[in-house]
Structures are given as C-alpha cells and as structure tokens.
Amino acid sequence: xxxxGSRRGRAHDAEGAxxxxxxxxxxxxxxxxxxxxxxxxxxxxxxYNKSLIFQYFDxxxxxxxxxxxxxxxxxxxxxAGVYTALSEDETIASNAHKFRTLLETSITAxxxxxxxxxxxxxxxxxxxxxxxxxxxxxxxxxxxxDIERFRPFFSKLQxxxxxxxxxxxxxxxxxxxxxxxxxxxxxxxxxxxxxxEDFSSATALARARAxxxxxxxxxxxxxxxxxxx
Numbered sequence: 001x002x003x004x005g006s007r008r009g010r011a012h013d014a015e016g017a018x019x020x021x022x023x024x025x026x027x028x029x030x031x032x033x034x035x036x037x038x039x040x041x042x043x044x045x046x047x048y049n050k051s052l053i054f055q056y057f058d059x060x061x062x063x064x065x066x067x068x069x070x071x072x073x074x075x076x077x078x079x080a081g082v083y084t085a086l087s088e089d090e091t092i093a094s095n096a097h098k099f100r101t102l103l104e105t106s107i108t109a110x111x112x113x114x115x116x117x118x119x120x121x122x123x124x125x126x127x128x129x130x131x132x133x134x135x136x137x138x139x140x141x142x143x144x145x146d147i148e149r150f151r152p153f154f155s156k157l158q159x160x161x162x163x164x165x166x167x168x169x170x171x172x173x174x175x176x177x178x179x180x181x182x183x184x185x186x187x188x189x190x191x192x193x194x195x196x197e198d199f200s201s202a203t204a205l206a207r208a209r210a211x212x213x214x215x216x217x218x219x220x221x222x223x224x225x226x227x228x229x
Contacts, residue, residue, distance in 0.1 A: 018056055021046045026067050030119035033126035034064055034134040065138040071120045078109045086153055093156035096224060103176070103217050111180040111209045121181045164222055176216045183212060 024046035028037045039060055043050040057063040076083070082105055085092060092098045114121045127135050147170065154169040163169060187199045198204045 017046075017048055017052065021048060021053055021056065021063070022067055022070060025063050026070075026119050026123070029064060029067060029126070030122040033123075033130065034060075035130070037064075039063075061134070061137060064134060067123070068135070068138060071117070071123075074117070075110065075113055078113050079106060082106045082109070086150060093153050094160040094162070096162055096221065099157070099162055100217055100221060103220065104213050106173075107177055107180065107213050107216055108209060110177045111184075111212065114180055114184055115205055118184075121184055124178075124181045125185050162221055164220060172220055176220060179212055179216060183208060 021042065025037075025042045027045055028042045032038075032041075037060070039050045039053060042063070043053055046053075053063060057066055082102060085098075085102060089098065092102055114124075157163065157169045158166075163172060165172060190197070190199050199208070
C-alpha cells in the first residue's frame with residue numbers, strides 16, 4: 001500500500017495534486033502568513049507528502065509565489081473588461097464619464113472578488129503587516145512590465161485634469177482598490193463596536209461596496225462642472 005500523499009497511483013492526476021497543494025497552501029498562508037506557514041502543515045492539509053511540494057514548487061517561496069500568481073490570474077479574469085477597455089479606447093484617460101465608469105467597474109469587481117476569496121484577502125493583510133517583504137521577493141520583471149504597459153494611459157490621465165491630486169496615478173489607483181480589503185478585514189471590529197448592526201449579509205456588503213465605490217471615485221476625481229439651468 002502506498003504512503004499517503006506519495007506519487008504512486010497519482011501520476012495520472014498531477015494537475016489535481018498540484019491544485020490541491022495550492023489550495024492547501026493558500027489556506028495555511030492565510031492563517032499564518034508566509035513566515036508562520038510550515039511546509040509540513042501544507043502537506044498535511046493537502047494530503048500529499050512534502051517531497052511532492054518541493055518537486056512542483058522548489059521551496060516555500062516558490063509555492064507562495066504560485067499562490068499569489070494564481071490569485072492574480074483570477075483577478076485579471078475578473079477585470080478582463082477593464083483591461084480590454086484600457087487597451088482599445090484611447091479616450092478613456094481624458095473622458096470623465098468613461099473614466100468614472102472604469103473606476104467604478106474596477107473597484108466593484110475587486111471588492112466582489114475579495115468577498116468571494118477571504119483567504120486571499122487575509123494574505124494581502126499579512127503582506128501589509130509585514131511590509132510587503134515577501135511580495136518584494138517574488139515580484140518579477142514581467143510584473144513591472146505589465147504595469148509599464150499602461151504607463152501611457154496613466155501619464156495621459158495625470159495630465160488630463162481628471163484627478164484631484166498630483167500624486168502618481170498608479171499610486172492613487174492602488175490606494176483606492178486596497179481600501180476594499182481593509183474594510184472587509186475590519187468587519188469583526190465594526191461588529192464589536194456595533195453588535196446590533198448587520199455588516200456581513202449580502203445586502204450589507206452590497207451597501208458597503210456602493211459606499212466605498214462612491215467615496216473613492218469622488219475622492220479621486222475632480223468635481224464635474226456645474227451645468228447651468
């Protein structure tokens with residue numbers, strides 16, 4: 001009889017094993033952060049031995065990087081319409097209505113993704129608490145190039161007069177979307193302060209999302225010109 005988690009009898013399901021390991025790693029990293037996570041715990045949660053983890057991902061950092069990249073791919077799929085619009089419509093950066101719609105769509109999609117993926121939300125909060133030290137180790141030149149692809153858009157946006165602040169527009173957008181995990185991570189605090197209030201139902205989350213979107217868009221963009229009656 002083969003050892004639990006061994007490769008014998010499972011070679012035909014390598015992709016399934018890899019996915020199980022990633023799911024287990026996401027769970028353990030979310031619970032303990034990168035530094036506190038142990039490969040033994042990930043192997044036990046996945047039901048595979050740790051030698052297979054090393055074979056697929058080299059080391060703990062490689063495993064963490066793939067957990068993060070999987071989440072990035074999922075977020076990119078959710079935001080596919082936003083990226084398509086940015087690449088195909090050159091007028092967005094100078095059109096207040098189009099840019100407002102783009103912002104609203106992007107923030108809404110990111111908020112909904114984090115609601116549906118609480119473990120990714122916790123991993124992000126761990127990174128904030130630890131000064132993004134692990135993200136710094138896994139960020140690649142490709143990641144930087146992905147950002148730079150949109151630099152012409154951001155440059156045009158900065159000079160268009162649509163934004164209130166002179167702070168780099170990429171920084172502004174990152175600041176905006178990261179309000180979402182902070183709000184969701186703080187729901188237990190809101191519940192403690194206001195125990196009779198509803199913060200976690202679908203209705204309450206939709207109400208909070210609408211507020212956050214309105215708050216961020218209004219804070220980033222200049223006020224629309226007043227129309228004379």
